[in-house]
Amino acid sequence: MELMSELLRAPEAVGSWEWFVDTGENADVFHCLSTLAAVAGILDRRGLLKVESVEVCWEHPQSRGPDAHRTVPVAGAIDTPEYAQRLLASRPRDAPDARVKLLRTRGGGAWTDARGNVHTEADLVLLETMPLFEDVSVEAAVHHDVWAHHAFSGVPHPEVHAANAPRLAAALKEVESTLHAATNPGEPTYFGAVDGYGIRAPEPYEIVDGLAPDLTDRLA
Template sequence: MLHDHELLNRPVRLEWPWFVSGVGALGVTTRLALFDISLSDRELPERILACRPVGQPKAEFLSIKILGSGTYLDAAGRRRSEDRLVELIVETHEANLSARLSVHHDIWADYDFFGRPHFDIYERNAPRLTAALQALDEVLGVTADPGDSTYFGAAEGYGLARTDPEDLIDGLGIDRSDKL
């Protein structure tokens, strides 16, 4: 689904932290480049487990980030590639599996991080995010939980909440660039 909407064109690496039950996080994170293997390869779980820290034979992981680049459309409609346009985190729990999609760019919002309106960029990109999230719901057979709001925005439905007109000052949104 993410590939179909060009949000994650080709996963290029995985990242995951290790922990030991009863001890906690080890402070060790593994990165595995996906040069010669795909996410659907049956050997991938063995390769992930082969990365376990040698001094910690009981080490486990709870989540894996799937990273790569995605494509966004700029104000002129040109395609631009961006590393980590979205981050897909797959969380493994004893009895179930869950996924979390994170976005870290202002292209999904109607105002950029500096509070400037960029409706052309928003209108070219936000519907792609919405379509990808709806497709994920259909495939997984569950409705996504929008998650918590952050300093930069809040999820609403299958996208980001639009800027409240009452928050505008002289036509500008809130400048959130202080946290970049």
Template sequence: MMGVLFRAPVEVGSWSWDIDFQGWPGVGDLLACLNETVPVLEGEELLRVSVISVRWREKGGGEGVKITYPVGSVVNESGALEPFHIELPSGLSDPMVSTIDLIGNGVWFDEDGERHEADQLVVVFVTSVPGAIGFELQVHHDIWSTYAFDGTPHPTIREKNAPRLARAIEGIEEVFRIEAEPGEPTYFGTSDRYGVRDPQPEEIFDGRGPDKTDQF
């Protein structure tokens, strides 16, 4: 199989965690959350962070500002993200961090077991709201399901990739000591606790799953 993946315009699956927090989480609190969870994703080779994107907004509301940083400029000698490397935006008088997005590549395996890299194999971001930190994990590809986007069955590809995603979700649950909350179904997939649910039996015709390519 060629190492080419189609990426759905919306998530195929998503999982979120809400972590209670006293007060309004700051940039250091969000980075601490990421420092605990990124190693779980790195351990499964689902994410190698290259850039972090920090979104700021005025504490009282108004327009926001996004600043991106190469990951090498915001980590310490041990590789942990450090808040004192994050510059405050000059255009805001009273900035509050809103969201931090992680951008990077992940490894997936084809049916022959060959390794390939894909940009944003997983999407990870954390958000700050009064009283909580929100952590979300999303996937946008079909390798986590038994069927490709065009309905072709590819169970071997699923077997080589989906267990890694399941272990990562379980690992993040262990970090937070909170069960994952599967996201709402989309046209491209439905999440269960540890992965992407296969189509229902009534959606399978002549051994093929539903064709989703009309939405690309």
């Protein structure tokens, strides 16, 4: 049985991983959707992400206007010409020169608590993709502590880590092999740093009386 949950969420990533895919031509929204679909499919098979919508960030290359964000619901496959046209149709009407800056997924994923109960959490894993000349970049980011050795409060939760981190690591490895692209770790943040396909454990000197640093002071 899956239960809804509301995990504590960090405003910055606990960990992120990025890949660059060479398209061999000028990358566009179709290349982005194809890459996004491949990665999302891997995460979906492992219960980590069920894409419900895609957020489009439109930028204005000819002006200094702020980026515009539009959300396009998903009712089927996202790597189709029909869905690409729906995304392109979300271009701001007053900005015909606007172009796609990035695409970001929205959707739920499953995590397991210390008692073995499975919960659904919104945006458990976030995917972002953007066109970069002939490359498409795609990033997977996590903002919750279920992937780390300790909770945000600093309390160790080995059962939670063991129930969730290996599944994420396996998915990231599959993304790497599927895209035939090296996995690049994201920059460390206040809430965590990447170690391979997981979140770095605290250094021994950071542990005091069995507790890691308390990070809850910066949680929203």
